[in-house]
Amino acid sequence: MKYHIYPLVLVLQLCLLTTFSIQAATQVEINNLKSRNLLLPNRLADGFLGPDETICEGDTVRISAPLAFSYVWSTGQTSQFIDVHPAATTDYWVRVINLQGQTESDTLKVIVNPLPEVLISPAYTELLPGEAVLLTATGALTYVWSNNETGNQLFVTPVLPENPYSVTGTSSLGCTSIATAQVDVRYTTLPAFEYTKTCLGDTTYFQSKIITNDTIQLIEWDLDSDLMFDDGFGTNQKFFFEQPGEWLVGIKVTTKYSTEAHIEYFPVMVGDIPVLSYTYASSCVSTPIRFTGKAVFSVGQIESWAWDFGNGQLSSDPEPVVTFTTTATQLITLKVTTSAGCEAEYSGNFAASPRPALTVSYADGSLIAQLPLTMYRNDTIRLRANGVYDSIKWNQTIESVTLNVVRPGTYTAVSYRDGCVSQPVSIGVVMNDFPYDPNLKIQNILTPNGDGYNDVWEISMLNAISPARVFIYTRSGMSVISDEDSNNYKNNWNGQFNGNPLPEGSYFYIIEGAGGEVFKGAITLIR
Structure with a gap:
């Protein structure tokens, strides 16, 4: 192995010049920051900045250079060491003038590993009290939960309304990330009450009827509608209302896990005697x-x-x-x-009121001695209803005091008074084949004064010749009956024309029957 002597000489010189010991390169720098101690042979193999560094995304690392006269880093800094936190893998270099006055440089690579993408599923859960949920973490190699349990799953049964959970996940590269989940417990409280039906003068009794999955701690009452819950406490209450009407009564419920009290007002009816x-x-x-x-x-x-x-x-x-x-x-x-x-x-x-009395006679008031009545061809029998009444109906349709009978049959009269109906009176009529001169039955006088006699011009045998056409003229030949009444006469001409009363005098008529019969004559109008 080849040893370089000049680093030791430099260190000794440094000690003599600065009276510093070799401890300038501390053990902490060697172990934690990997300071570039020139006395260590392996520092020479990697360069004076040492081996490349590996960090996790978001971390910071300190890069130190050996003791020298000056420093220039790739970041522009001029200190002996720099703290860096790169977002991606980055090369950092430094140029120094050492203690011998020589220029040296070295480069160190900082490798940035990504953080794990840790997720918790489900991220949000709402439970009812007593229910549980299984939280599952993904995206890392190992996991530590906020309650210090380990593993990728956590089974929780929370009690509080709001419950945050977190997990720290560590990847195979040693990087960590934190994920959170929220588990809420839904507490529901529905205040209500029942009360006895009350009339004015009675006491009203109340009983709370509260639906909740929480723990009830306090029940308060506002019985006098003053918005103050100071009229009673507990499940049952009673109150005396001094006036009838609709009163608002409030109930306030405080529960263990709700942050706010639950308040409801309901109308209470206090009745009056009808x-x-x-x-x-x-x-x-x-x-x-x-x-x-x-x-x-x-x-x-x-x-x-x-x-x-x-x-x-x-x-x-x-x-x-x-x-x-x-x-x-x-x-x-x-x-x-x-x-x-x-x-x-x-x-x-x-x-109950009795029925009105009713009798039927001939129109002139003479009594009917025998039934059924007999009529002749082209003849008319006039009947009259007698009694005290408000109105009369013949055969449920004809409203008239009198009735002209021109055909055989049964004719029934009913009278009405004060809403009461009389017993019906029926008159039977049979036909005799013996002819009768109709001219004798055509009215020749008209007195429309409202007394019930001759108020309208009636043709007694009109039903026998209907539909009939009737023409009525003045002496000068002017028609005084409308086309509607003329073409289908209804025994209703009352001496008026176009709603205006005609003057007294003589008028002439022509009657054309459905079978070709023609009758002519005069009418005297008297007012």
């Missing part, structure tokens, strides 16, 4: 009668109706339909219950 009555549309005996219940109150809705009509009939309908078979007085009782739990009762007497 004032009851009922009405009915009609009061006819043996006729369906609709009753309507009335309830005056301010809070809630009617939940139930209970009727007792005094004759064994009951109903839970707010508008029941009832039939009374007698006119005897009945005690009707109505009871209701509101959604707020308030009850009320009302009773009143009721008596």
Whole structure:
């Protein structure tokens, strides 16, 4: 082995000149920084900067040169050593003037190894209390978790709402990287309560009904709607409300793992007692009668109706339909219950009204002695409904006090009064083949004064010759009946034309029957 003597001479000279010992090159520099001690033979083999360095991405390494008069590094620095942290493999050189005044240079390569790409799967998990998740780390050779467990998997069952986990992964090159994962525990708390239905004057009782997967630590109440939870603590409470209406009651729940209290307000109904009555549309005996219940109150809705009509009939309908078979007085009782739990009762007497009396005679008031009635061809029988009533109907269609019968058949009259219907009265009519002169049955006088007699011009046998055309003229020959009434006359001309009353006087008519019959004559209009 060949030894170089000049380094030792230089060191001795340095000691004499500076009174420094050979300890200028320290053991720390030798071991950790690999200082370039000129006394060591292996430093000569690698150059005075020593062997190449290997680091991990992001690390820093110190490169030291031996003691000399001056230094110039590739980085531009002029100190004995430099600290570098290259992002990629890089060559660093230095030029020195040694203690003998000679210029020397050396180059050192810093090799940068990449960091491992460490990942944790799943990166985020949300659990319910008591559930667990398996975290798996990838991208490195070995792993150390934040709880000091090793291996690439970690099975966790967290309790706190937020739980961060980390793992440090080391690659085969000795480089390390850290990955994190978040595991949250979802605690849910739904405050609620039940309360007794309350009428004004009663005490309201409350019971908490809380749905939670957390641990309840405190229950507080706001019963007087002042936004202060100082009216009670615990599961059950009671309170007396001094006014009816809708009150907001709050419940506040504090749990172990939630950072904030859970607050909910719910409406509480305090009812008032309804004032009851009922009405009915009609009061006819043996006729369906609709009753309507009335309830005056301010809070809630009617939940139930209970009727007792005094004759064994009951109903839970707010508008029941009832039939009374007698006119005897009945005690009707109505009871209701509101959604707020308030009850009320009302009773009143009721008596069904009798049916209106109805008879049928001839139009002149003469009585009908025998049925069925007999009529002749081209004849008309005039009937009249008698009694006290509001209206009359013949055969369910014709609304008139009188009825002109021109054909055989059955004619039924019904009268109405105050919503009551009379017993029907039927008149049978049969035909006799003996002819009858129709001219004797054409009205020749018109007095439209509203007294019910001769208010319209009627052709008694009109049904026998319909559809008939009717023409009415003044003395000067002007038509005074509309085309609509003329072409299909309905026994409805009342001495007016185009809505204007015609003057008194004589008018002339022509009637053309459907079978070709023609009748002519005069009409006297009297007002």
